[in-house]
């Protein structure tokens with residue numbers, strides 16, 4: 039079982055604000071969520087996806103893709119993840135949680151990372167400081183430590199870092215510079231279409247992306 043948490047579109051990805059015109063910001067966040075969810079659902083090793091969100095637009099879009107939607111308990115990211123992975127999915131199987139900002143994710147890279155999970159494990163983000171994926175074997179609570187410096191927090195909590203060659207999985211999008219990086223890697227269909235519509239479809243310097 040796989041879980042993606044998504045904040046309400048009006049408050050999500052605040053550090054990315056300014057990368058596209060303000061009125062298109064929610065659309066960009068939604069496009070990245072859609073590309074992430076579509077790649078997850080295309081992975082051979084993924085049977086089910088739960089999206090934890092209170093946003094009705096996100097809920098509708100991911101349901102259309104085939105995901106289940108779970109209520110956000112409203113107590114922050116780690117509470118949303120515990121709820122999705124330990125309560126809604128339940129402890130009986132393997133569970134993996136991913137952030138919803140991975141528009142360059144390739145299904146094969148997710149399959150390869152999940153194949154390496156033998157114990158509670160995490161995949162650090164491209165910068166090495168954050169986390170893009172945390173996975174646990176059956177009967178183990180998720181015990182998520184997402185947030186600032188979460189790679190160090192997950193390591194300190196006993197989780198094993200998985201550091202394969204999975205550039206699309208590891209490239210989360212927090213800033214305009216990250217958006218340039220996913221364009222370089224090859225963003226998913228929706229993110230690419232939106233950026234193309236804005237004249238930002240080619241890999242560009244962060245300043246050009248932001249401008």
Ligand SMILES: Nc1nc2c(ncn2[C@@H]2O[C@H](COP(=O)(O)OP(=O)(O)OP(=O)(O)O)[C@@H](O)[C@H]2O)c(=O)[nH]1
Nearest residue numbers: 043044045050051052053090110114115118137138
């Ligand atoms: N359901 C849920 N998802 C969350 C919550 N906080 C963050 N997320 C999601 O968790 C993932 C990773 O979060 P961040 O990269 O910190 O995203 P963010 O909080 O939207 O970004 P900033 O505003 O720039 O800090 C994204 O998919 C977010 O939408 C929350 O309270 N509830």
Ligand SMILES: C=C(OP(=O)(O)O)C(=O)O
Nearest residue numbers: 168169184185188210212
């Ligand atoms: C919540 C996280 O995302 P970021 O730090 O990329 O915002 C995290 O890496 O734990």
